[in-house]
Amino acid sequence: GQQLNQSPQSMFIQEGEDVSMNCTSSSIFNTWLWYKQDPGEGPVLLIALYKAGELTSNGRLTAQFGITRKDSFLNISASIPSDVGIYFCAGQLHMRFGAGTRLTVKP
């Protein structure tokens, strides 16, 4: 079946640093999605990408839909303590998720 490989698994960074994470798939996706999950909560949508090559920003977050439709990346600029959490990529059709990137931001 469809498999999403998300990396890195975890990141420890200093406040103010930029962060980059990516997701690759063995299958083509129509849509790439990036979510953030805080402890004890459900995932919350950060960015949705619908077109190959699309580059979309949401505040300090920027994500791109790879041209091959098999990959996507998420960048966070100038990280702050509230960026701490688990970031998941997901691909539609039928909403398959990567294993997540656990982000820790040291003040």
Next chain:
Amino acid sequence: NAGVTQTPKFQVLKTGQSMTLQCAQDMNHNSMYWYRQDPGMGLRLIYYSASEGTTDKGEVPNGYNVSRLNKREFSLRLESAAPSQTSVYFCASSKTGITEAFFGQGTRLTVV
């Protein structure tokens, strides 16, 4: 606008007991999903319903059944709970099968 509502929020079951997790969405979405999330892991798709009247297996369907009761509601049933089913269960919905999904707050299930 409540979005996706799951009940209950917490549940403890004994091995062999059965229960149904309820999910309802008020966004007029066509597609609905059930996931489980184990500690330190991502979300694994149990079952999904692309539209009212249809259901399909996801990655980890064994031990579960689902019912798409109507457009709003999608329930997940454990017929005979096992300790391996201890997990946090999330329901989600999306307008179509290729649009973004929105999640409920989760049901934390422990099977002893």
